[in-house]
Amino acid sequence: MKLLEDRILRDGNILPGGILKVDSFLNHRIDPQLLYEMAQELKRLYAGEEINIILTIEASGIALASLVGYVFGCPILFAKKSKSRNISDKVYAVEVESFTHGNTNTVLLSKEYLRPEHRVLIVDDFLATGAALVGLRAICEQAGATVVGAGIAIEKAFQGGGERLRAEGLRIESLARIAQMRDDGLSFCE
């Protein structure tokens, strides 16, 4: 999606350690009109697919998912991060490692909100190693829900998570796919 790629080139910052900082429009400071256009693009890409719920993970996925839910006309679920391993039998729980934060969180979702009749679009801001996506897919499997696909803002294709998950049969639509990233710049996949 050219609009997002242009915005990354204009406003993104590359930090040491392979971190792409998009704090000025996607995290921390958010441009809701850009998110709306991104949601419309995901709607176009998934046209013809029945999707009746949007699933994301707190905190940075919530803003995009909110506009996606609005555009798709269906509810949003956000899985919650918890340091606690003291989990009740009323929640689905998976462990998810964060590339950005260098830690592992238990991610929780109330069982009452995700059921076998749900056809899920997983939404997140970043796809790198794929850990969050694997965790959210595992929650859907526990619930017996169908994962129609994933809608990602920025995929760091060079980290391999997207390639591996597509090979496993998961449909992933990433609105910007970064092929290479060095301290002095980045390039997008063709």
Add this chain to the structure above:
Amino acid sequence: MKLLEDRILRDGNILPGGILKVDSFLNHRIDPQLLYEMAQELKRLYAGEEINIILTIEASGIALASLVGYVFGCPILFAKKSKSRNISDKVYAVEVESFTHGNTNTVLLSKEYLRPEHRVLIVDDFLATGAALVGLRAICEQAGATVVGAGIAIEKAFQGGGERLRAEGLRIESLARIAQMRDDGLSFCE
């Protein structure tokens, strides 16, 4: 706002300790069409006021703020919670006590995103003791920005935070104001 009050009566649950659980439409599971209507109502209430940025706090304020930003046509900032007290000179930082979680977080906002020319609408899902609102207002004061007012989904008026802050001159528009809450039910302010 009758739409929200009716939804609280239909789908809200009162838990021991004065917790109103609205997980099925406002937190955790979110109804984006309801949030859109709430954003439109805030737009109507603040008609004629110049507002050029929306400020909220992660995580549960982000969904509403995203739709409010979309409807108002202006960027959203979300202050981040951090356990760390190791704060750089590039962020504003305040301490905020959480009524729901019974803990205190340091709340951070990058200085580069909030400046004296900003006219801020603070958005949050709940107003109880007012701690989050006081914290976000303090960040705006540190930045030299103007707080035009606050837009709240649900105010627990009986906890007094809203009354105290209005007496200090802060404009607060709450879309549902709960006068009383007992284990067996609640009533709204007239």
